[in-house]
Amino acid sequence: MQTRFPIRLRPALLLCAALALGGCAGSPPETASMMRNPGYGAGGLNGVRAVDRAPRLVNIIAVTPEVLAREGGATGDAGGGWAYRLGVGDVMQIFAVDAPELTLDAGYRVEMDGAILVPFLGRVPVDGRTTEEVRADLTQRLRPYFSAPQVEVRVTGFNARxxxxxxxxxxxxxxxxxxxxxxxxxxxxxxxxxxxxxxxxxxxxxxxxxxxxxxxxxxxxxxxxxxxxxxxxxxxxGGRIGWGAPEAPARATARLLRPDGRLQSIDLVAGPVSVAQVVPALGMIPGGAVYVLRASATGIDAYQLDAAAAVNPAIGGMFRLRAGDLVTADPAPSVDPEQQVSRLTPALRAMARPQA
Missing domain, CATH: 3.10.560.10 (Outer membrane lipoprotein wza domain like)
Structure with missing residues (x-):
């Protein structure tokens, strides 16, 4: 299960985070402000944003087996982290222990409004969701009817995409x-x-x-x-004479921020590269931590592995880098999320630099 640590950045970190996530060194200065993200309530997240830009968050994520299975696969070109998302026209089937009436011979077709009609539950939205997300939603909705609902969801007709x-x-x-x-x-x-x-x-x-x-x-x-x-x-x-030449395929690379502050490019074209393969270049010591910084829709996800896990073939050896990732290490990591973000500031700045 993913463990997320939403970060409330201190004022002292505000400028560094804004520089790291808002632009490269040498860019014209921007006014940064701390804004409340909608939907989180009084005790919710604070995000740092430059004027006219969406909030950008730093999430510290401890690498668990569940996180590894979801995020640790190879680069997108190799299919790592692939998850199909349901769409209009797809057909799915529901299997529930103690509720055989939920299993229909014809299955459930996703209708134009993106929902399916389920006994007991009425219309359940599924468009854009993975089967795991639908399974979790159905399990929660069935709790008033069954003490411990066990639900399985499968797509039986792929028609949407x-x-x-x-x-x-x-x-x-x-x-x-x-x-x-x-x-x-x-x-x-x-x-x-x-x-x-x-x-x-x-x-x-x-x-x-x-x-x-x-x-x-x-x-x-x-x-x-x-x-x-x-x-x-x-x-x-193939093609016809007169069609424009396509762009050359972009080289898939990640980067490593070495302890001496130098950035090193990691070529992913020749094949997958794992965290365990790059750890020696970081000079890891017992008690240290490795972070894999990866851009997300809302900011930066910082995947954290301790020194032992980073070199473990079953963990660091299975956590494969993706294009755009940046790997760094902290020899004495803090347990306080704010301090973790503070110590990641050099890596966050490096993340904002264009790749060579």
Whole structure:
């Protein structure tokens, strides 16, 4: 289970956090202010934000087995941390101990309002949720009826999300997004494979109006990962003269903040890199802690592992870095969340610097 420590930044930390999360060194100064985030109440979170910017929070997250399973996988291109989110048109099934009436032969179709109609419970919103989130919600809603409800949720019909594979493949088609990550090469294979020579094929991923090259040669020669596709992607194989050249694939890198303050790039293209692999460069000592800083929708998540866990093959060896991560160490970590954030200030500043 994830342990979150929401941070109330002291005034002394305000400027550092604003510089770290609001811009790079050398940028024009910005006025920073401490603002109450809506929805947290009188004792809730305080976030630091620059004027006209959304609140940015630093969350200290102790790495537990649950966190490791959810966040510790390989880079997105390798499918780590993949979770399917339900959408309109999907069909799901509910299985509940002591409540067989919740299991319907036809299952539950997600309707246009993003909800399903469940006996006892009425309409339950599921659009945009994972099956685990729906399971937890249903369990909570069933507590008034059963003392210890046990619920399982499965998607039996994936209809809401898909990608299109077009061009020089055997069967141009639309491929469904499911609860298993669909890579570019998987989608091409599902479309019957390349119609021509794969080593000479030009493969382009179109996402949000942008074109990005997919390095098929690297996959064929060394097994390098190809991108995991998202709902609405178009994968074009081949092309016509006159179409603009796609952008070169961005190099997937993480960074390491060494004890002497130097930033070191970590190349993730050749394959997954774990926390345990980079710990020697940090000069870890017993009692120290490793932090993996990772950008989130609301700010920075700082995943914390103690020195023993960081070198443990079952923990640090399984926590794989993602593109954009920054790894740092604290030889004498505090148990106070505010002090932890204070000591992470150099890493937060480094996080804001553009990668070379």
């Amino acid at each position: 898909s990608v299109a594979v077009v061009g020089d493949v055997q069967r141009p088609s639309r491929q469904p997004i499911t609860d298993r990550p669909l890579t570019a090469i998987d989608a091409i294979n599902a479309a019957g494979g390349f119609a021509g020579d794969p080593e000479r094929a030009r493969v382009t991923l179109i996402r949000g109006g942008r074109e990005m090259a997919v390095d098929v040669r690297a996959f064929l020669e060394s097994g390098a990962p190809t991108p995991v596709l998202q709902d609405g992607d178009v994968l074009r194989v």
